[in-house]
Amino acid sequence: MSEAYGPAAEFAGLAKRAAELDLTDPLRSKRTEFVLDDTDPTAANPTAANPTAANPSDADPTGAVSPGPPVVYLDGNSLGALPAAVPSRVADVVAHEWGRLGIRSWTESGWWTAPERIGDRIAPLLGAAPGQVVVGDSTSVNVLKAVVAAVRIAQSGAGAARDEVLVDATTFPTDGYVAESAARLTGCALRAVEPHEIAATAGPRTAAALVNHVDYRTGRLHDLPGTTAALHAVGALAVWDLCHSAGALPVGLDVHGVDLALGCTYKFLNGGPGAPAFLYVRRGLQPRFDSPLPGWNSHADPFAMSAGYHPADGAARGRVGTPDILSMLALEAALEVWDGVAIEAVRVKSLALSDFFLECVAALPGGAALTPLTPLPHAERGSQVALRCADAEAVMGELIARGVVGDFRPPDVLRFGVTPLYTSFSDMYRAAGVLGEVLDDRR
Amino acid sequence: MSEAYGPAAEFAGLAKRAAELDLTDPLRSKRTEFVLDDTDPTAANPTAANPTAANPSDADPTGAVSPGPPVVYLDGNSLGALPAAVPSRVADVVAHEWGRLGIRSWTESGWWTAPERIGDRIAPLLGAAPGQVVVGDSTSVNVLKAVVAAVRIAQSGAGAARDEVLVDATTFPTDGYVAESAARLTGCALRAVEPHEIAATAGPRTAAALVNHVDYRTGRLHDLPGTTAALHAVGALAVWDLCHSAGALPVGLDVHGVDLALGCTYKFLNGGPGAPAFLYVRRGLQPRFDSPLPGWNSHADPFAMSAGYHPADGAARGRVGTPDILSMLALEAALEVWDGVAIEAVRVKSLALSDFFLECVAALPGGAALTPLTPLPHAERGSQVALRCADAEAVMGELIARGVVGDFRPPDVLRFGVTPLYTSFSDMYRAAGVLGEVLDDRR
Numbered sequence: 001m002s003e004a005y006g007p008a009a010e011f012a013g014l015a016k017r018a019a020e021l022d023l024t025d026p027l028r029s030k031r032t033e034f035v036l037d038d039t040d041p042t043a044a045n046p047t048a049a050n051p052t053a054a055n056p057s058d059a060d061p062t063g064a065v066s067p068g069p070p071v072v073y074l075d076g077n078s079l080g081a082l083p084a085a086v087p088s089r090v091a092d093v094v095a096h097e098w099g100r101l102g103i104r105s106w107t108e109s110g111w112w113t114a115p116e117r118i119g120d121r122i123a124p125l126l127g128a129a130p131g132q133v134v135v136g137d138s139t140s141v142n143v144l145k146a147v148v149a150a151v152r153i154a155q156s157g158a159g160a161a162r163d164e165v166l167v168d169a170t171t172f173p174t175d176g177y178v179a180e181s182a183a184r185l186t187g188c189a190l191r192a193v194e195p196h197e198i199a200a201t202a203g204p205r206t207a208a209a210l211v212n213h214v215d216y217r218t219g220r221l222h223d224l225p226g227t228t229a230a231l232h233a234v235g236a237l238a239v240w241d242l243c244h245s246a247g248a249l250p251v252g253l254d255v256h257g258v259d260l261a262l263g264c265t266y267k268f269l270n271g272g273p274g275a276p277a278f279l280y281v282r283r284g285l286q287p288r289f290d291s292p293l294p295g296w297n298s299h300a301d302p303f304a305m306s307a308g309y310h311p312a313d314g315a316a317r318g319r320v321g322t323p324d325i326l327s328m329l330a331l332e333a334a335l336e337v338w339d340g341v342a343i344e345a346v347r348v349k350s351l352a353l354s355d356f357f358l359e360c361v362a363a364l365p366g367g368a369a370l371t372p373l374t375p376l377p378h379a380e381r382g383s384q385v386a387l388r389c390a391d392a393e394a395v396m397g398e399l400i401a402r403g404v405v406g407d408f409r410p411p412d413v414l415r416f417g418v419t420p421l422y423t424s425f426s427d428m429y430r431a432a433g434v435l436g437e438v439l440d441d442r443r
Numbered sequence: 444m445s446e447a448y449g450p451a452a453e454f455a456g457l458a459k460r461a462a463e464l465d466l467t468d469p470l471r472s473k474r475t476e477f478v479l480d481d482t483d484p485t486a487a488n489p490t491a492a493n494p495t496a497a498n499p500s501d502a503d504p505t506g507a508v509s510p511g512p513p514v515v516y517l518d519g520n521s522l523g524a525l526p527a528a529v530p531s532r533v534a535d536v537v538a539h540e541w542g543r544l545g546i547r548s549w550t551e552s553g554w555w556t557a558p559e560r561i562g563d564r565i566a567p568l569l570g571a572a573p574g575q576v577v578v579g580d581s582t583s584v585n586v587l588k589a590v591v592a593a594v595r596i597a598q599s600g601a602g603a604a605r606d607e608v609l610v611d612a613t614t615f616p617t618d619g620y621v622a623e624s625a626a627r628l629t630g631c632a633l634r635a636v637e638p639h640e641i642a643a644t645a646g647p648r649t650a651a652a653l654v655n656h657v658d659y660r661t662g663r664l665h666d667l668p669g670t671t672a673a674l675h676a677v678g679a680l681a682v683w684d685l686c687h688s689a690g691a692l693p694v695g696l697d698v699h700g701v702d703l704a705l706g707c708t709y710k711f712l713n714g715g716p717g718a719p720a721f722l723y724v725r726r727g728l729q730p731r732f733d734s735p736l737p738g739w740n741s742h743a744d745p746f747a748m749s750a751g752y753h754p755a756d757g758a759a760r761g762r763v764g765t766p767d768i769l770s771m772l773a774l775e776a777a778l779e780v781w782d783g784v785a786i787e788a789v790r791v792k793s794l795a796l797s798d799f800f801l802e803c804v805a806a807l808p809g810g811a812a813l814t815p816l817t818p819l820p821h822a823e824r825g826s827q828v829a830l831r832c833a834d835a836e837a838v839m840g841e842l843i844a845r846g847v848v849g850d851f852r853p854p855d856v857l858r859f860g861v862t863p864l865y866t867s868f869s870d871m872y873r874a875a876g877v878l879g880e881v882l883d884d885r886r
Contacts, residue, residue: 035538035542035543037543073545075545075546078546079541079545079546079549081542081545082537082538082541082542086537087534087537087538087542090533090534090537090769091530091533091534094525094529094530094533094715094773095478095525095530097716098522098525098715098716099478099524099525099530100480102516102518102522102524102848103518103521103522103848103850104843104848105716106522106716111716111717137580137581137584137764138580138738138763138764138765138766138767139764139765140736140738140739140740140763140764141580141584141736141738141763141764144735144736148628169750172739172748173739173742173745173748173749173750173752174738174739174740174764176750176752177737177738177739177742177752178736178737178738180737180752181734181735181736181737185591185628185629185735186628192750217748264765266765272537272541272768272769273540273541273548273549273554273765273767273768273769274554274765274766274767274768274769274771275767275769276767277764291624292587292624292628292735293583293584293587293621293624294620294621294623294624295581295583295584295617295620295621296583296615296616296617296620297583297617299616299620302616303853304853305615305616305660305852305853306616307612307616307619307635309616309619309620309623320581320583320584321580321581321582321583321584321617321720322581322582322707322709322716322717323581323717324581324716324717324718324719324767324770325715325716325717325770326533326715326716326717326718326769326770326773327767327768327769327770328717330537330769400547405545405546405547407546409748410746410747410748
């Protein structure tokens with residue numbers, strides 16, 4: 001169908017480039033480790049053309065499936081695709097480990113140690129040595145742990161009283177809300193600052209700053225090394241939210257001396273809907289990590305069931321309650337796709353994919369209706385392309401109905417996630433082509 | 444095999460009683476809705492006789508299975524058995540809802556509204572009208588939400604400053620640790636008090652008390668109506684931990700005017716390992732529920748992605764971050780076993796089962812070595828039998844090796860959970876018999 005997309009010869013010529021780039025892509029075999037639709041799921045459900053009204057019970061009762069073109073899934077920055085190893089692993093956890101072994105699985109099936117074990121599986125992708133990452137709870141809950149703990153460490157140091165927490169003014173909302181709560185609970189004031197101004201704003205009263213590594217809306221990559229160093233220069237702690245960079249690009253937590261970090265695992269790490277988040281606490285700070293959520297799982301000897309709280313050493317200190325094993329072990333299986341993958345290679349392909357998509361969009365006859373919000377310099381770009389567009393919510397609805405799945409963010413942003421383990425250059429070409437068709441049809 | 448258990452005629456006679464009680468049990472058909480082992484899993488794994496050393500890789504490489512007697516699973520007060528509806532539902536969530544629909548499942552598969560929907564499914568078991576229970580996070584995290592919110596409500600009232608939080612001195616550890624944190628974060632002192640003394644101890648400085656409805660170790664049922672009323676009489680709030688009563692006995696949250704409550708769903712509610720916990724906030728208090736974890740999921744308009752936090756009305760105000768969908772929807776499927784079940788009928792059978800087990804234990808020739816820790820009066824008993832015993836940890840290890848799965852709690856307690864939906868009187872008889880054999884063999 002590629003010849004149908006763009007009337008302009010320039011755009012059509014990009015199809016050949018896409019095919020060539022796919023052929024020489026060193027990560028191309030990874031795509032087979034995911035379950036990706038080869039037929040359009042909207043073809044089986046007449047209501048899907050209007051996703052906001054869709055309800056499974058409204059589906060065509062005949063269940064007839066008309067094969068459509070393959071779905072292009074560009075929403076891996078919101079919910080990563082399903083790794084092929086996950087279904088059988090989850091089935092085994094349910095039927096055998098829970099159903100047959102029952103309570104014994106806490107020891108015999110390794111459930112108890114899963115949070116640290118899976119943390120260590122994620123750590124290399126973040127540039128972290130083992131023993132510093134633990135998995136569990138939601139991102140929001142980990143924001144509370146990290147910001148409260150950071151403030152407590154900063155306030156315990158010598159020097160002036162530190163009573164201010166800085167937060168990325170462009171943050172995904174939950175970070176702002178929970179940082180406000182953390183500030184309130186520790187007697188601090190919260191101040192919202194544009195990420196590029198945090199380095200210059202931090203001062204002797206700053207206890208900690210919570211910053212997003214990549215902006216969820218624009219896809220802008222912030223300066224983690226520089227901002228961290230500036231915070232340290234004034235005696236403050238740096239807490240980074242890696243939701244949009246973990247599994248997408250090198251983070252270098254250890255080398256840049258980041259103090260605490262957290263992020264979700266259901267975007268570029270493909271852990272599944274609501275998979276548990278991760279928390280990184282730099283080794284040198286672990287003995288001073290004083291959690292606002294000292295649940296029994298972070299006790300030095302949890303099964304002694306003692307009345308006094310004595311925190312565990314190491315990453316386990318970031319644990320709280322009983323881990324959600326089904327979600328957690330699905331994540332562990334999902335992480336197998338990273339075997340043999342260097343995050344640097346992912347970054348190279350990610351930039352090539354987003355460059356190519358921007359080139360395709362620029363070549364669309366109707367491309368002038370789209371304004372890239374994602375920065376063009378590589379050093380400032382995460383792993384998505386955000387385009388401003390009139391009627392963006394309706395445009396995205398039509399894209400999804402035609403099998404190109406991105407998402408909409410208020411007020412006028414189309415987001416297209418770039419996930420190098422399973423996104424191809426041909427996907428990007430087709431997405432741009434369908435976007436062009438939608439814009440044509442709306443004129 | 445029953446004739447082999449007890450040499451005493453008195454004990455052997457109880458086998459017939461067990462069979463008769465099973466025949467007339469109105470809940471007996473519910474057992475078929477669970478996956479229960481009909482062969483002894485330890486027979487397939489020679490290392491299982493020593494559970495502390497067991498490791499799946501050590502298993503008999505021939506995989507030979509010698510059929511043993513059925514396993515008696517009396518650990519449903521720690522991890523409920525697998526409901527038969529769960530495996531296929533989880534498989535569908537993974538393969539279809541995540542794998543095929545992807546991000547669209549947040550609306551089309553009802554993922555987004557699952558926390559309130561599943562909360563409403565649990566509510567009747569707690570004696571709560573709809574709209575007051577929400578599912579998510581761990582019990583520990585919900586303890587923080589509930590205690591901080593309770594203190595804030597109490598402190599906002601007229602009268603004397605309230606700067607004291609009471610906690611059940613016999614609590615499961617996490618409640619004590621997190622209550623201490625909640626007190627610290629709100630400028631209160633924490634005071635540990637025996638549950639039966641909380642009513643008399645609470646005074647004008649008490650902001651809130653956190654109490655367990657049933658003691659996790661002894662199985663003692665505490666006085667929820669009386670303690671709640673006494674707290675209210677002094678202007679304090681009552682926060683109840685229902686981990687060991689939800690799904691085991693009537694709670695009557697609404698009728699007794701409980702303010703906040705929480706509990707896990709993986710014990711008597713059979714939600715699976717680490718299934719999300721629940722939080723109850725009495726309707727009249729919801730507008731004043733001021734969460735220490737105001738994540739984006741509790742925002743009145745979460746997808747507006749606004750920088751200011753405006754909490755949702757109703758139970759959703761207790762939400763935090765993105766819900767762990769796999770664990771949560773497994774729980775939802777698990778709750779189907781409650782269709783047509785009245786919690787009052789569960790209570791009747793629970794007491795009959797624990798009475799019968801205590802009778803069997805008393806009739807054992809070696810029964811004198813066992814001291815019931817669980818109160819004998821029904822009004823003071825939860826849904827487990829705890830027995831004090833010398834070398835309890837080793838005894839429990841041998842019981843498990845012989846297919847009777849309970850658990851050990853320090854220092855000297857054997858715990859046997861009673862779960863009326865799938866526990867039979869014959870199970871109780873067999874468990875007592877094997878316990879007698881183990882004690883005989885150790886003499």
